[in-house]
Amino acid sequence: MNSQNKRKTASEPVSELTTNRLSVYLRCLNQLEAASVETISSQALAEQFHLNAAQIRKDLAYFGEFGVRGVGYYVKDLKRHLRQILGLDRKLRVAVMGAGNLGLALADYPGFRREGFEIVAMFDIADAKIGDRSKSGVPIHDLKELKKVVRRDRFDIAVIAVPAESAQRVLEQVVAAGIKAVLNFSPGAIKVPAGVKMKSVDLTVSLESLSFYLAQGIDDGH
Amino acid sequence: MNSQNKRKTASEPVSELTTNRLSVYLRCLNQLEAASVETISSQALAEQFHLNAAQIRKDLAYFGEFGVRGVGYYVKDLKRHLRQILGLDRKLRVAVMGAGNLGLALADYPGFRREGFEIVAMFDIADAKIGDRSKSGVPIHDLKELKKVVRRDRFDIAVIAVPAESAQRVLEQVVAAGIKAVLNFSPGAIKVPAGVKMKSVDLTVSLESLSFYLAQGIDDGH
DNA sequence: TTTTGTGAACTAGTTCACAGCT
DNA sequence: AGCTGTGAACTAGTTCACAAAA
Numbered sequence A, B: 001m002n003s004q005n006k007r008k009t010a011s012e013p014v015s016e017l018t019t020n021r022l023s024v025y026l027r028c029l030n031q032l033e034a035a036s037v038e039t040i041s042s043q044a045l046a047e048q049f050h051l052n053a054a055q056i057r058k059d060l061a062y063f064g065e066f067g068v069r070g071v072g073y074y075v076k077d078l079k080r081h082l083r084q085i086l087g088l089d090r091k092l093r094v095a096v097m098g099a100g101n102l103g104l105a106l107a108d109y110p111g112f113r114r115e116g117f118e119i120v121a122m123f124d125i126a127d128a129k130i131g132d133r134s135k136s137g138v139p140i141h142d143l144k145e146l147k148k149v150v151r152r153d154r155f156d157i158a159v160i161a162v163p164a165e166s167a168q169r170v171l172e173q174v175v176a177a178g179i180k181a182v183l184n185f186s187p188g189a190i191k192v193p194a195g196v197k198m199k200s201v202d203l204t205v206s207l208e209s210l211s212f213y214l215a216q217g218i219d220d221g222h
Numbered sequence C: 001t002t003t004t005g006t007g008a009a010c011t012a013g014t015t016c017a018c019a020g021c022t
Numbered sequence D: 001a002g003c004t005g006t007g008a009a010c011t012a013g014t015t016c017a018c019a020a021a022a
Helices: A016-034 A040-051 A053-061 A075-083 A101-109 A110-114 A142-151 A164-176 A203-217 B016-034 B042-049 B052-063 B073-087 B101-107 B112-115 B145-151 B164-176 B204-215
Strands: A094-099 A115-122 A140-142 A159-160 A179-185 A197-200 B092-097 B115-126 B140-142 B157-160 B180-182 B197-201
Touching: A016 A040, A016 A053, A016 A075, A016 B204, A094 A101, A094 A142, A094 B204, A101 B101, A110 A115, A110 B204, A115 A142, A140 A142, A142 B140, A159 A164, A159 B204, A164 A179, A179 B204, A197 B042, A197 B204, A203 B016, A203 B092, A203 B112, A203 B157, A203 B180, A203 B197, B016 B042, B016 B052, B016 B073, B073 B101, B092 B101, B092 B145, B101 B115, B112 B115, B112 B157, B115 B145, B140 B145, B145 B164, B157 B164, B164 B180
Parallel strands: A094 A115, A094 A159, A115 A140, A159 A179, A179 A197, B092 B115, B092 B157, B115 B140, B157 B180, B180 B197
Antiparallel strands: none
């Protein structure tokens, strides 16, 4: 019953909220490591980053006994464990579907590389763009070449940044090419086949939700 | 006890999940209206867009009695009500902080305009960018001019697309200038003063959560 | 008959509080 | 003494199921 990833039951489902938080913890640990902190208690971690100590402990304990009672967590160790749990010990390869403004911005987004992701390709259908490259050098392929490029460049995650009306079709092509994980930026309902994980970022919904807050806060006039 | 926004109690809190869904419903209704559908039942709406009928009814009923028993909801009416609830009956003005790749892409994102938002300004600190415009013509101001521009151009929402290390500072400036709603794209913990609403989109967390899924799905080797 | 609006039942997620290890 | 790991208590969110309205 010793440290290394135990994950109590073979596979009770881990909530998405939990995995999101693991990623947040990892980022906190990166900062702590950069500041040469060697150990940290859940309490201190919570205070420093506005989290809840019990939740941190519960999230971590689900995957193993990483802490030391009376001490806390060893920053380096915990970081290594989290990277392993999140599957970041191997370098993940990403492709961006759609070489519009948003697609190009995402392809060059420095945050991805910094965290160990590698953007290896983009796809579009506009002849004018095909063969071109993003500022940082990611090549833009013809969407028709998708299967061929997947076979050759072996990427794991597709980011969908195409107009809403083509999103469903592009998702299906991506899935047909064997991709199992998708980050979707296009708005609207998309049907996702079983066995494929899709996370959606819906900018319109986010803004409209803020609009609601403003409308309620001010109540009415002025 | 008749239709028009009743909102049972003066102000029990509406969950963020609910407001997000309202925005989704509105988009569904837009599609239905475009397809000349005049009335829709919660059942039909749920089936068509992969939602839950009881939840739709509950979400809507919280704000008023918009439906007609035996019939469903009048698409045009409900749309009007939702737009009013979400505060979309007035045109909301948005500014983007940070004129990097992501900021420029967001400033020109067609989805925002389509839903009635107006991007009125960008801000940056790089002399090379100040005075320039995005492709669609949004002017880039010196961040130092923030207060002046807010006074003149009166925008309601700030989108933060600056590097992580400047995010906290930019948020504080934005709040000091009187902005009450923020959409944040920079990663990392940010402290938000009371009375200000911030929604965060964290691209790294999203990707890492997908990575987790892949790591688990494949279990290990291969 | 059809479909809403809603209390009641259920499920998921968070936080508390403390036994037990170091 | 200090802090983790965790059952128990609590809170939030969803879904069911049905009475009441059109």
